[in-house]
Amino acid sequence: MNNRALIAMSGGVDSSVSAYLMIQKGYECIGATMKLFTNECVDARDNSCCSLDDTEDARSVAYKLGMKYYLFNFSDGFKENVIDRFVNAYQRCETPNPCIDCNRYMKFDKLFLRAKELNCDHIVTGHYAQIEYDNAKNRYLLKKAADPAKDQSYVLYSLTQEQLEHTIFPLGGISKPEVRKIAEENGFVNAKKHDSQDICFVQNGKYFEFIESYTGLTFPEGDFVDKNGRVLGKHKGIIRYTIGQRKGLGLALDHPMYVVKLDIQNNRVILGENEDLFSKSVTARSINLISVPDMYTPMRVKAKVRYRQAEQWATAVQTDSDTLQIEFDEPQRAVTAGQAVVLYDGDIVVGGGTITL
Numbered sequence: 001m002n003n004r005a006l007i008a009m010s011g012g013v014d015s016s017v018s019a020y021l022m023i024q025k026g027y028e029c030i031g032a033t034m035k036l037f038t039n040e041c042v043d044a045r046d047n048s049c050c051s052l053d054d055t056e057d058a059r060s061v062a063y064k065l066g067m068k069y070y071l072f073n074f075s076d077g078f079k080e081n082v083i084d085r086f087v088n089a090y091q092r093c094e095t096p097n098p099c100i101d102c103n104r105y106m107k108f109d110k111l112f113l114r115a116k117e118l119n120c121d122h123i124v125t126g127h128y129a130q131i132e133y134d135n136a137k138n139r140y141l142l143k144k145a146a147d148p149a150k151d152q153s154y155v156l157y158s159l160t161q162e163q164l165e166h167t168i169f170p171l172g173g174i175s176k177p178e179v180r181k182i183a184e185e186n187g188f189v190n191a192k193k194h195d196s197q198d199i200c201f202v203q204n205g206k207y208f209e210f211i212e213s214y215t216g217l218t219f220p221e222g223d224f225v226d227k228n229g230r231v232l233g234k235h236k237g238i239i240r241y242t243i244g245q246r247k248g249l250g251l252a253l254d255h256p257m258y259v260v261k262l263d264i265q266n267n268r269v270i271l272g273e274n275e276d277l278f279s280k281s282v283t284a285r286s287i288n289l290i291s292v293p294d295m296y297t298p299m300r301v302k303a304k305v306r307y308r309q310a311e312q313w314a315t316a317v318q319t320d321s322d323t324l325q326i327e328f329d330e331p332q333r334a335v336t337a338g339q340a341v342v343l344y345d346g347d348i349v350v351g352g353g354t355i356t357l
Contacts, residue, residue: 004028005122005168006115008107009062009069011054013190014126014171016061017179020186021170022124023065030118031062031069034106036078037201057190064188074110081105083201087211090239093262094338097155097307098199104158112163122168129153130172131164134291140164142290142349147175154307157342157352158288208240222267224251227260227276235269238262244277244334278331284324284341284353291350294318301343301350303328305335311344324353 005027007019022029033055055071062069082101089096107125115123128145129152140161145151150171159167171179183191202210212218219237226232233251235241241249245259249271260272282305289295295318302311303326313329326341335355342352 001121001166002119003122004030004118004120005124006111006118006120007031007067008111008123008125009033009058010126010196011057011190011193012126012196013179013183013188013193014128015058016126016188016190017182018124018126018170019061019065019067020182020188022168023067027122029065029067029124030120031058031065031067032111032114033058033069033071034074034078034111035071036082036106037075057193060189064186072111072114074106077110078102078106083214086199086207087214089338090207090211091215092338093238093264095242095336096338097340098201100155100158100340103155108159108163108167112166115166122166123163124168124170126171127152127156127169128171128176129156129169131167131169137291139291139293143172144344144347144349145169145171146173150176153349154304154340154342154352157290157340157349159290160288161290164290208237211239220267222269224249224269224271226257227270227272232257232271238264238267238269241269243336277334279335280328280331282326282328282332282335282341283356284326285322285356287318287322287324287351287353289318289351291345291348295324295351299343299345299350301326301345303341303343305332305341305355306339314343316343316350322353324351 005022007029009015009031019029019031059069082098085101086096086098112123128147128150130143130145132141134141142153142156142159144153180191219239221234221236222238224232224235241259243259246256257271258274258277259269260276261270263270295316298315298317301314301316303314304311314326316324316326319325337355337357339355340352341355343350
């Protein structure tokens with residue numbers, strides 16, 4: 001491998017410090033920002049990772065570090081592989097994680113290919129995770145970050161062996177306060193910049209408004225019903241609700257009730273008790289395995305069904321080339337179709353997939 005590295009620069013402090021650390025290690029670095037939006041598509045929010053000011057912040061840091069810098073227009077690919085997937089999932093009454101799709105189809109696919117065109121053998125991002133090679137397994141491993149509060153291994157489970165071989169995460173072994181200190185010491189314009197939040201292409205976090213505007217569709221009112229089909233009131237459009245939701249239903253109920261199922265065929269939101277939200281079995285498709293070539297033999301793992309959840313003991317087995325079946329030791333609350341289930345063996349990511357119900 002050569003020592004040329006393409007740095008994915010979002011304009012935030014993490015990717016900027018990653019570029020600095022790579023230069024300190026002697027790599028020849030090129031900065032790159034992905035333009036993901038067109039004016040006709042959507043405008044990024046100020047606290048997202050993709051606002052217009054971010055490009056100037058990334059360019060400023062690249063200039064300060066003496067790096068070449070490119071702005072790549074990937075808006076067509078982002079629309080197809082992230083926004084459209086997000087919208088289509090909600091129309092199926094799923095709750096997707098677009099950051100996972102952005103990593104899978106943009107940063108580690110399109111940007112990965114662009115790195116090859118620039119004769120860069122390495123792609124570098126500001127993710128908090130670690131990569132190491134296991135000689136005994138003859139495989140690259142994805143591991144949790146040293147700072148558990150910032151660990152992002154969950155959203156990186158889709159990385160392939162080839163991508164892991166050519167990817168570097170310089171921040172995997174350090175903490176966020178250390179990153180900000182490095183940025184301040186080097187006078188980076190984004191040293192105190194807030195972390196990006198939520199979904200970058202959704203204004204004010206109101207995803208249902210974005211979907212209606214983007215598609216031109218109106219999602220009609222329908223019935224709230226209990227498990228026995230008794231009508232409890234009217235909902236404002238089925239895409240506004242997610243599994244486990246209690247607040248914002250707009251109903252006067254004599255006790256707390258939660259969204260336990262979305263019945264897309266009949267345009268009904270089904271409400272139940274808190275205990276109705278728990279399940280032990282999870283099926284995942286579109287799987288990717290990292291630490292093992294397959295899982296046709298049942299494997300004890302720890303798993304989580306959402307980003308911020310603590311890992312829980314489970315047994316996982318691969319049932320066909322693209323499906324995992326996970327049985328948790330203890331029932332899990334509000335397992336939601338469209339989210340990712342990610343499996344761990346200690347600090348090592350075994351793999352993961354998209355939850356289907």
